[in-house]
Amino acid sequence: MTLLSRRPGSFGGVVLSRFQRPGQVIVGGFAAVIAIGTALLALPIATTEGEPAGTLPALLTATSAVCVTGLITVDTDPHWSVFGEVVILLLIQVGGLGIMTLATLFALLVSGRLGLRARLLAQAETKTLHGADLRRVIRRIVVFSLVSETVLAVVLSLRFALGYAEPPGRAIWLGVFHSVSSFNNAGFTLWTDGMVRFVADPWVVLPVAFAVILGGLGFPVVFELLSNWRRPRTWSVLTRITVGVSAALLVGGTLLFTVVEWQNPRTLGPLPDHVKFMAGFFTAVMPRSGGLNVIDISAMRHESWLATDILMFIGGGSAGTAGGIKVTTFGLLAFVMWAELRGEDRVNVGHRRVAGPVQRQALTIALLGVGIVAAGTFTLLAMVPHSLDRVLFEVVSAFATVGLSTGITPQLPPPGQLLIIVLMFIGRVGPLTVFSALALRERTRRYELPEERPIVG
Amino acid sequence: MTLLSRRPGSFGGVVLSRFQRPGQVIVGGFAAVIAIGTALLALPIATTEGEPAGTLPALLTATSAVCVTGLITVDTDPHWSVFGEVVILLLIQVGGLGIMTLATLFALLVSGRLGLRARLLAQAETKTLHGADLRRVIRRIVVFSLVSETVLAVVLSLRFALGYAEPPGRAIWLGVFHSVSSFNNAGFTLWTDGMVRFVADPWVVLPVAFAVILGGLGFPVVFELLSNWRRPRTWSVLTRITVGVSAALLVGGTLLFTVVEWQNPRTLGPLPDHVKFMAGFFTAVMPRSGGLNVIDISAMRHESWLATDILMFIGGGSAGTAGGIKVTTFGLLAFVMWAELRGEDRVNVGHRRVAGPVQRQALTIALLGVGIVAAGTFTLLAMVPHSLDRVLFEVVSAFATVGLSTGITPQLPPPGQLLIIVLMFIGRVGPLTVFSALALRERTRRYELPEERPIVG
Ligand SMILES: [K+]
Ligand SMILES: [K+]
Numbered sequence: 001m002t003l004l005s006r007r008p009g010s011f012g013g014v015v016l017s018r019f020q021r022p023g024q025v026i027v028g029g030f031a032a033v034i035a036i037g038t039a040l041l042a043l044p045i046a047t048t049e050g051e052p053a054g055t056l057p058a059l060l061t062a063t064s065a066v067c068v069t070g071l072i073t074v075d076t077d078p079h080w081s082v083f084g085e086v087v088i089l090l091l092i093q094v095g096g097l098g099i100m101t102l103a104t105l106f107a108l109l110v111s112g113r114l115g116l117r118a119r120l121l122a123q124a125e126t127k128t129l130h131g132a133d134l135r136r137v138i139r140r141i142v143v144f145s146l147v148s149e150t151v152l153a154v155v156l157s158l159r160f161a162l163g164y165a166e167p168p169g170r171a172i173w174l175g176v177f178h179s180v181s182s183f184n185n186a187g188f189t190l191w192t193d194g195m196v197r198f199v200a201d202p203w204v205v206l207p208v209a210f211a212v213i214l215g216g217l218g219f220p221v222v223f224e225l226l227s228n229w230r231r232p233r234t235w236s237v238l239t240r241i242t243v244g245v246s247a248a249l250l251v252g253g254t255l256l257f258t259v260v261e262w263q264n265p266r267t268l269g270p271l272p273d274h275v276k277f278m279a280g281f282f283t284a285v286m287p288r289s290g291g292l293n294v295i296d297i298s299a300m301r302h303e304s305w306l307a308t309d310i311l312m313f314i315g316g317g318s319a320g321t322a323g324g325i326k327v328t329t330f331g332l333l334a335f336v337m338w339a340e341l342r343g344e345d346r347v348n349v350g351h352r353r354v355a356g357p358v359q360r361q362a363l364t365i366a367l368l369g370v371g372i373v374a375a376g377t378f379t380l381l382a383m384v385p386h387s388l389d390r391v392l393f394e395v396v397s398a399f400a401t402v403g404l405s406t407g408i409t410p411q412l413p414p415p416g417q418l419l420i421i422v423l424m425f426i427g428r429v430g431p432l433t434v435f436s437a438l439a440l441r442e443r444t445r446r447y448e449l450p451e452e453r454p455i456v457g
Numbered sequence: 458m459t460l461l462s463r464r465p466g467s468f469g470g471v472v473l474s475r476f477q478r479p480g481q482v483i484v485g486g487f488a489a490v491i492a493i494g495t496a497l498l499a500l501p502i503a504t505t506e507g508e509p510a511g512t513l514p515a516l517l518t519a520t521s522a523v524c525v526t527g528l529i530t531v532d533t534d535p536h537w538s539v540f541g542e543v544v545i546l547l548l549i550q551v552g553g554l555g556i557m558t559l560a561t562l563f564a565l566l567v568s569g570r571l572g573l574r575a576r577l578l579a580q581a582e583t584k585t586l587h588g589a590d591l592r593r594v595i596r597r598i599v600v601f602s603l604v605s606e607t608v609l610a611v612v613l614s615l616r617f618a619l620g621y622a623e624p625p626g627r628a629i630w631l632g633v634f635h636s637v638s639s640f641n642n643a644g645f646t647l648w649t650d651g652m653v654r655f656v657a658d659p660w661v662v663l664p665v666a667f668a669v670i671l672g673g674l675g676f677p678v679v680f681e682l683l684s685n686w687r688r689p690r691t692w693s694v695l696t697r698i699t700v701g702v703s704a705a706l707l708v709g710g711t712l713l714f715t716v717v718e719w720q721n722p723r724t725l726g727p728l729p730d731h732v733k734f735m736a737g738f739f740t741a742v743m744p745r746s747g748g749l750n751v752i753d754i755s756a757m758r759h760e761s762w763l764a765t766d767i768l769m770f771i772g773g774g775s776a777g778t779a780g781g782i783k784v785t786t787f788g789l790l791a792f793v794m795w796a797e798l799r800g801e802d803r804v805n806v807g808h809r810r811v812a813g814p815v816q817r818q819a820l821t822i823a824l825l826g827v828g829i830v831a832a833g834t835f836t837l838l839a840m841v842p843h844s845l846d847r848v849l850f851e852v853v854s855a856f857a858t859v860g861l862s863t864g865i866t867p868q869l870p871p872p873g874q875l876l877i878i879v880l881m882f883i884g885r886v887g888p889l890t891v892f893s894a895l896a897l898r899e900r901t902r903r904y905e906l907p908e909e910r911p912i913v914g
Contacts, residue, residue: 260839301838301839302838302844302845302848303835303838303839305845306831306834306835306838306845307835310831333820333824334824336817336820336821337820337821337824337825339817340817340818340820340821341821341825341889341892345814356813357802359817359820360793360796360797360816361797363790363793363794363797363816363820364793364794364797364798367790367791367794368794374763374767377763378760378763378764381758381759381760381763382717382758382760387759387844387845387846388759388762388763388844388845388846388849389844389845389846391759392845432798435798
C-alpha cells in the first residue's frame with residue numbers, strides 16, 4: 001500500500017480522494033514538506049547556540065530550501081548547527097527533485113507499480129509526455145541528479161582540501177553541500193559573503209556555474225541532449241528554444257555584466273582582466289536561477305540590477321530546478337511577437353508550427369508573473385523605506401526562486417518576510433498550479449497532460 | 458491637386474509613390490511637423506529673452522508638443538515668448554488630432570474628394586472601420602475636438618478671470634492654452650509648479666480631469682457613446698472594454714492614491730479630507746495620459762510612483778490623444794488570461810468572440826512596450842546617477858506620452874534628452890507603425906485595415 005495507490009479504501013486512496021485536482025496535491029505536498037522542515041529547524045538542536053530559532057526564521061529557511069531559492073534572514077553557517085544544515089540539504093534535494101517525483105519514486109520502490117492517478121500526478125509535475133514510460137523517466141531523473149551531484153561534490157571537495165587546506169571531513173561536507181546547492185539551483189552557501197572569496201578560482205567558479213546551468217536546463221532537455229546532442233536538427237521545439245535562448249542570454253549577460261561593472265571599484269574594478277570575464281560569466285549564469293555570487297550584488301550598478309531582474313524573471317529551463325517564467329515561455333513569446341511583426345500568420349520554430357493554445361499559455365504565464373511581481377513589489381514598497389531598485393530585485397529574486405539579494409531580506413519586518421515566503425512558494429510551485437489548486441478552473445486543461453506541445457512555464 | 462491625390466504625375470502622387478507603406482507616411486508626417494516646430498522654436502522671437510533657444514531645447518519642446526507628452530527641459534511660461542507658446546499650442550493641436558487626420562481634412566477641403574490611397578492612410582491613423590464614411594468621420598473628429606476645447610476654454614477663462622482676478626486677455630489665453638493642452642492630453646502648463654495651486658478648486662480640477670478623460674477615450678468610443686450611450690448592450694467590444702477598464706482604473710487609482718498619500722506631509726497630508734479625494738482622483742486621471750499634476754509628483758511615495766508607472770504604461774483609449782499600450786490592449790490581455798486560467802478555449806467579451814489574430818496583436822503591442830521601456834530604462838540608468846524609481850518613471854512617462862515627471866528630465870545630459878525625444882516619438886506614432894515604417898514587415902497586415910476586430914494599441 002502506497003501513498004499513491006488508487007485502490008479505494010487504502011490510505012493513499014483516502015488521501016487522494018480529498019484532493020480532486022493535481023494542483024492541490026502538488027501544493028499540498030510542497031506545503032507538507034515545508035511544514036516538516038520548519039518543525040525540524042525550530043528544534044533547539046538545529047541551531048549552533050542550542051536555542052530554538054523561532055518560527056519565522058525556521059519557516060523562511062525551510063521554504064527557501066524546499067523552493068530552492070536561497071533568500072535567508074540568518075546566515076546558514078554560523079546560525080544553523082550541523083543537524084540544521086543537514087535538514088536544509090535534504091529539503092533542497094527534495095525541493096529540487098520535486099515532490100511528486102519523489103513520491104512516485106517512493107511508490108515505485110515500494111509497490112513496483114503505479115495507478116493511473118499517480119501517473120497523471122507525476123506527469124503534471126515532471127511535465128513528461130503523455131504515454132512515455134514514467135517509471136523510466138523518474139528513475140533517470142533521480143540517477144542523473146545523484147550522479148551529477150556526486151561528480152561535482154568530488155571536484156569541489158578535492159579543491160577545498162587541496163587548494164584551501166580544509167581538513168578532509170570539512171572539505172567533503174563543503175563539497176557535498178555546495179554541490180547539491182548548485183545542481184538544484186538552491187542558492188545556499190556556508191559562507192556569509194557567498195562565494196566572493198573564490199572569484200579568481202576557476203576550479204570552483206566554473207564547475208559551480210556548469211552545475212547551475214545543467215540543473216537549470218530542465219530534465220527533458222538534458223535527456224534529449226544526452227541522447228541526441230550530435231543531431232540538433234532532430235531536437236524538439238522545447239530543446240531548440242531552451243538551448244538557443246539560454247545560450248543567447250548567457251553570452252549577452254556575460255558581456256553586459258563584464259562591460260557595465262568593468263570599472264566599478266566595488267565589484268569587477270580591482271580584478272585582473274581575465275578574472276573580470278569569468279566573474280561576469282558567473283554573474284550572468286546565476287540569475288537562472290542559481291543565486292550564488294562571486295561579486296558583491298549590493299555594490300553592482302543600478303543598470304546591472306535591472307538586467308539581473310530581467311534575467312531572473314526569465315529564469316531557466318522548464319521541468320527542472322530553475323525558476324522564473326522559463327526560457328521556453330520567453331522564447332515562444334519572442335517568436336510570436338516576431339511572427340506578428342513580420343506579418344506572418346503562423347508561428348514556426350525550426351520546421352515546426354507552434355500551436356495557438358501554447359502561445360496563449362505562454363502569454364498567461366508571463367502576464368501572471370508580471371502581475372505577481374508588480375503586486376509583490378507594490379506591497380513591499382509600502383512596508384519598507386527602500387527604493388524600487390532593491391525592492392524589485394528582492395521580489396523578482398523570490399518569485400523566480402533565485403536567491404540573489406541586495407541585502408534587504410534580513411531587514412524586512414515580519415509581514416515583509418511572509419510576503420517573501422509566499423512569493424518563493426508561488427514561484428516554485430508555479431502560478432498556474434497554484435491557480436488550479438484554488439479550484440477556479442472549470443475544466444482540466446490539456447497542459448496538465450501535455451501532448452505534442454513544447455513545455456512552457 | 459492635393460497632397461493625398463493619387464493621380465499619377467501629380468505632386469501628391471509623387472510624394473506618395475516615395476513611401477510604399479502607410480507607416481512611412483505617418484512617421485514622415487510626424488517628423489516633418491516636429492522639424493517645422495523645432496525651426497520655429499529655435500527662432501529668437503520664440504523666447505522671452507529674444508535669444509535663440511538652442512537646437513536641443515527647441516527639438517525636445519517641439520517633439521513633446523507634437524507627441525502630446527509634456528516633458529520639458531525649460532519652463533514653458535518664463536522661457537518661451539507668446540509667439541513660442543502659440544507655436545507650442547498649434548503643435549499640440551496638430552499632434553493631438555493626428556497628422557493624417559489633418560492631411561485628410563486638408564485634402565477634403567481643397568478637392569472635396571479622396572483617392573483610395575489617401576483613404577487607406579487616413580484609416581490607418583484614425584483606425585476607423587473599413588468602408589465607413591471617412592469624410593464624415595474626419596469632420597466629426599475635428600468638430601468634436603474644437604467644440605470640446607471651446608467649451609472648456611470658456612469655463613476655465615471665466616474661472617481664471619472671476620476666481621483669480623486675471624485680466625481678461627490673460628484669462629482667455631490661460632483658458633485656451635490649458636483647454637487645448639487638457640483635451641489633447643498634452644501635459645503642458647503655463648505654471649512652473651503644474652496645477653498645484655488649483656488643488657482645492659473644483660472649478661479647475663474637475664473640468665480639466667473631464668477633458669483629459671474625454672480626449673483620452675479615443676474618437677471611435679466617444680462617437681459610439683454620443684450616439685448610443687443609453688444602450689450599453691449594443692456597444693462594440695472596443696467601447697465595452699474601453700469604458701469598463703477605464704472606469705475600473707479610475708476608481709481603483711483614485712482609492713489607491715488617496716489612501717497611500719493620505720498622510721504624506723508633502724502631498725495630500727495638509728489638505729482637507731474632501732480635497733484629498735479630489736486630488737487623488739485628479740492624480741489617477743492624469744497617467745492616462747494627461748500629464749498634469751495638482752500634487753508634487755516628486756514628493757509622492759515610491760509605491761505611488763510604481764502605481765503611476767503601471768497606469769501610465771496602460772494609458773488611455775485607442776485612436777485618440779492618449780498614449781500607452783491602451784486600455785483595450787490591457788483589457789483584452791486580461792480577458793485572454795482569464796479565459797486561459799478558467800480553461801476556456803474561446804475568449805469572449807460580452808457576447809462576442811475575440812478573434813485569435815487580435816489576441817496576438819495585443820500581445821505584441823504589450824511585449825514591444827515592455828521591451829522599449831526596459832531598453833530605455835537600462836540605457837538611461839547607465840547615463841545618470843538616479844535610482845530606478847525616477848528613471849523608470851521618466852521613461853514610462855515619455856513612452857506613454859504622459860508628461861508627468863519626478864523632475865529629472867531637465868537635468869538629463871544631451872544623450873539622455875535625445876533618448877526621451879525618441880521615446881516620445883515612438884510612443885506617439887506607435888511601435889507597430891514605426892516597425893512597419895522600417896520595412897521589416899513582409900506583407901501588409903490586416904490591422905492596418907481593421908475589419909470587425911476591436912482596436913488595440
Ligand atoms: K536559487
Ligand atoms: K501628456
